[in-house]
Amino acid sequence: MKKIFYSLSLFVSLILVVASCEQDNYPLPDAQFFGAIRDSVGGGLVEQDLQTGSTIGMREKGYSTEVIQNYVIKQNGEFRNNLVYASTYDIVFQSCNFFPYELHDFVVKPGANEVTFLVVPFIRVKNCSITYDAGTNKVNATFNLEAGKPTVKLSKITLYVFTDMYVGEYIKKTVATGTGQPARTYSPAATIDPATPYTLSIDVAANSAVFGVHRNYYFRVGAMANQSGVGTIRTNYAPYVKIAL
Amino acid sequence: MRTKILFISIVAATLFLTTCKDFLEIEPLDRVSPEQVFSDISGIKTVLATVYNKMPMEDFNYEPNYSLNFHGKSGSNNSDGGWALASHTDEAVIQSNAGGSIGSVSDGYWDYNGIRQVNQFFATIQSLDLDDALFKRLSAEGHFVRAYQYFGLAKRYGGVPIITEVQQVPSDPTDSSLYVARATEKATWDFVLSECDLAIADLPETVDPKEGSFRASKWAAYALKSRAALFAASVAKHWNKAALIGDAVNLKLVGGMTSTDANNYYLQCINASKAIIDNSGKQLYKPNPANAAEAAKNFQTMFEDPPSANIEVIFKKAYIDGSTTSQQGHCTDLYFQPTQTKLGSPYMFARYGVALDQVDAFEDYTDDGNGVSIPVKTRTDGVEDQYLTDPKTFDISAPYISYDNQYDIFTGKDARLMGSVILPGSMWKGVLINCQGGLIKTDGSKLVFTDGSAVGLDGNTYYCFGSNNIYGYSSFAKLGGSWDANYSSTGFIIKKFLQEAKTVNSAAWSSKVDWIDFRLAEIYLNYAEAAIESGQGDAALAKTYLNALRKRAAHTDEIPATVENIIKERRVELAFEGHRYWDLVRRRDMHTLYTLGTRKVLIPILDLRQNPPKYMFLRATNYYDQQAGGRTFTERSYYLAIPGTATNQLVQNPQY
Structure with missing residues (x-):
């Protein structure tokens, strides 16, 4: 009788132990979500700030409290997140450098999901040329601007400089004006005429502290829009230009 | 059997009935x-103090990066080294925490526990048979505190849940009334x-002199209303300078005001400001000084010895x-004392460096009717807007x-500079x-920010920091x-609130000087700003x-009441009193001022090429701000993130 009891106990314990070994972890993210933010006119990539720039707001459906997660967009307008749960999302673009919009019930499938978001940037910085003029010891930028919609006005243009490619509004060197004009503010905001050529320049001599070392410097032109009803406005950019000084 | 049942029933009934006895x-x-508590005045005051x-x-005990009523975060009384809201602005750099940062406050104020306690206070006094006058006064004090609490929430988060009752957990689990x-x-x-x-309706006009300005009067409630109404008006008017979008905006939980x-x-x-100015009997403390030196001394005294300025304090x-009673006192004199006059042998002092931006904001006595700020003059060519990023390379x-x-x-700068800054x-x-x-x-070579000495043309030895003694x-x-x-990282040290005449104990939390929360000067400036911004009232x-x-x-001239002049006057009159941060927030100027912005410093340099040696002054960016690559305040920070949205079901603020 005793033997039976012990055997039975052992058997039950084993079953309980083995049963408790069942996999009970949450599943891993099973989808990759990547693609690009492109201009709805012309299809060019929409340049961004890496830091404090536009983000993709993803609100996963099906929870009692749906919280937005923000995915960062790369400097050149592409994005990639390899650890995403396949599910149904609302996608929210707010406080970006293009007009806000939302996509509802967007399905992210298991595996690769490549998406191109076509957007209307506030301002397009076009025909941008940034060159160094040894004669005047200045870096000069010339460019044109085009408003994304007729209501958009211009509040500021800036020629940024930094020591790496992430140059922009939030990653930049502070430059002294000297005889150059590194930025121009429009107050009140100005109407944007695509035919108007804009010029900015950085006086290298007046910024010996910034350009103290012979190396590559990265320059980028940014334009800040003035537009009501779109939340926080981020800067629109042309691609950066690398210059050895 | 029937007899048994009857007997048991009688015994049971007897037992049940005896439980009804009062004893x-x-x-x-x-x-x-x-x-019992509300049966005498000392009990009432104990509850009121809570x-x-x-x-x-x-x-003084507001640690904007940690909490209100801060009394040390690490168990040790002496480990934090000073804090001030001014360090989130261009007023000052607090040297603890690598200079402190411009950016939003992160004090975590979301005190629904405190609001519940005030609501409980209301429920308690309503349940008691109090004398009518006492009930009205206590009730009015409850409203004053609750107004203060919701003002604290509104300026941080925008719209918040308004709870005026003591919430109880509902018996029905499907009842969502707690949310x-x-x-x-x-x-x-x-x-x-x-x-x-x-x-305002039920607070007394005068408070027992024994309670001084420490217990709320009608004028304190008017002053709170004046401050809060100006905040609300400014947000309504300037919201579009940093407009946001998102669910919270669509629901008007933030913004949405016309x-x-x-x-x-x-x-x-x-109206609230005018009620105080006309009816409270409050006046400016020593409004007619004989000269600038006297004005500076008066201004210093007002904060060094607040009871002497009761005529102005609301x-x-x-x-x-606090060195003898736990959780009391403050550390102002200890942590902010200049290095040269440090108290006893603590290991943290001189933490409050006043920024050059603040010093430059003061006028001088040109008094030509313009009232503009006059930067201190460092150069003969008048270039006062260039700052060295590395002072060693000047x-x-x-x-x-x-x-x-x-x-x-x-020389010749506004007396309040001398009264507020060492x-x-x-x-x-x-x-x-x-x-x-x-x-x-x-020989023209330089020593900056390093130990060392040199012999001058007069044969004397001079040291880089002016002394070979580290104190x-x-x-x-x-x-x-x-x-x-x-050591101050700016070249200036705060004077406002510090004790010069009295000796202060060197133990932590020994400072006892009063914190002036509302004074007439602020009310004057609230009135002026509201009138000029809105075109209402009397310009x-x-x-x-x-x-x-x-x-x-x-000053002897009269300057026009423009918005710029009023804001500048707030900067110089109310410096370090906790106004500048909220002024920049409510007027939506903070993000414009600080995108990789830096605070500025003034560095006296002794020039040994001259005999006797002379001083020249370098304008430079603050070391800590430069190290941080500048300070940034983003638009979303005008509203802080609502805590706990994953469980409390509240709509989150934009961009969080």
Whole structure:
């Protein structure tokens, strides 16, 4: 009788132990979500700030409290997140450098999901040329601007400089004006005429502290829009230009 | 059998009935009943002190990166080294925490526990049979505290859940009444102002002299209303300078106020301010000084010894010595004392460096009717807007002005500068304050921010920091090295609130000077700003009030009441009193001022090429801000993130 009891106990314990070994972890993210933010006119990539720039707001459906997660967009307008749960999302673009919009019930499938978001940037910085003029010891930028919609006005243009490619509004060197004009503010905001050529320049001599070392410097032109009803406005950019000084 | 059942029934009934006897009902012995507490005045005051302590007053113990009523976060009383809201603005750099950062406050204020306690206070006094006058006064004080609490929430988060009852856990689990949704921002401001009105209605005009300005009077409630209404009006008017979008905006939980709302709030500010100015009997403290020196001394005295300025003070907070009573007192004198006059042998002092931006904001006595800020003059060519990012690399041939000593550069500046800031070359507690940051040797080579010495043309030895004793100077030292936080990183040290005449114990939390929460000067400026911004009220009176403050600072001209002049006057009159941060927030100017922005410093350099040696002054960016690559305040920070949205079901603010 005793033997039976012990055997039975052992058997039950084993079953309980083995049963408790069942996999009970949450599943891993099973989808990759990547693609690009492109201009709805012309299809060019929409340049961004890496830091404090536009983000993709993803609100996963099906929870009692749906919280937005923000995915960062790369400097050149592409994005990639390899650890995403396949599910149904609302996608929210707010406080970006293009007009806000939302996509509802967007399905992210298991595996690769490549998406191109076509957007209307506030301002397009076009025909941008940034060159160094040894004669005047200045870096000069010339460019044109085009408003994304007729209501958009211009509040500021800036020629940024930094020591790496992430140059922009939030990653930049502070430059002294000297005889150059590194930025121009429009107050009140100005109407944007695509035919108007804009010029900015950085006086290298007046910024010996910034350009103290012979190396590559990265320059980028940014334009800040003035537009009501779109939340926080981020800067629109042309691609950066690398210059050895 | 029947007999047995009958017998058992009788016994049971007898037992049940005996439980109804009164002698079995006893008062609990482990707590004091509301009736007992409210039966005498000392009990009432004990409860009131607890309720008052729930006010989110941003006083000496407001650690904007940690909490209100801060008394040390690590168990040790002496480990934090100073804090101030000014470090989130261009007023000052607090050297602890690598300079402190411009950016939003992160004090975590979301005190629904405190609000519940005030609601419980209301419920308790309603349940008691109190004398009518006492009930009204206590009730009004509850409304005053609750207005203060919701003002603290509204200015941080916009619209918040408005809870005016003591919530109870519902017996029905499907009952969702505990989940109170956020009210709109406008409704929240309206609630704050209506709470002020309820407080105003029943608070007394005069308070027992023994309670001084520490217990709320009608005028304290008007002052809170004046401040809150100006905040609401400014947000309504300037919201579009940093407009946001998102669910919270669509639901008007943030923003959503119109120009009509702005004008309404401005008018409420005007009326509340005027009620104080006309009826409270409050006056400016010593409004007619004989000269600038007297004005400076008066201004210093007002904060060094607040009871002497009671004529101007509307509401303030008292402290008792925290070195003998736990959780009391403050550390102002200990942590902010200049290095040269440090108290005893602590290991943290001189933490409050006043920024050059603040010093430059003061006028001088040109008094030509313009009232513009006059930067201190460092160069003969008038270039005062360029700042060195690395002071060790300055150009010795630039046209710097030579001064005989460290103080002369400030000659002729507004008396309130001398009253609020310990300047280089000035006397403090009988010691000549030395803020030298470097020297130029006779051969033109430089020593900046490093130990070292050189012989001058007169044969004397001079040191980089003006002394070879590490307690013989108060600024800079070896920035970036050890102990650098114990020297002002800006070349200036705060004077406002510090005790000069009295000796202060060197133990932590020994400071007891009162915190002035509301004073008439602020009310003057609230009125002026509301009147000029909205075109309501009396513009001539706005000018009168603005110039009354300047006259008290020994100015002789009258300047126009423009918005710029009023904001500048707030900067210089109310410096370090916790206003600048919220002024920049409510007027939506912070993000424009700070995108990779830096605070500025002034470095006295001794030039040994001259005999006798002379001083020149370098304008530079603050070391800590430069190290951080500049400071940024983003638009979303005008509203803080609502805590706990994953569980409390509240709509989150934009961009979080």
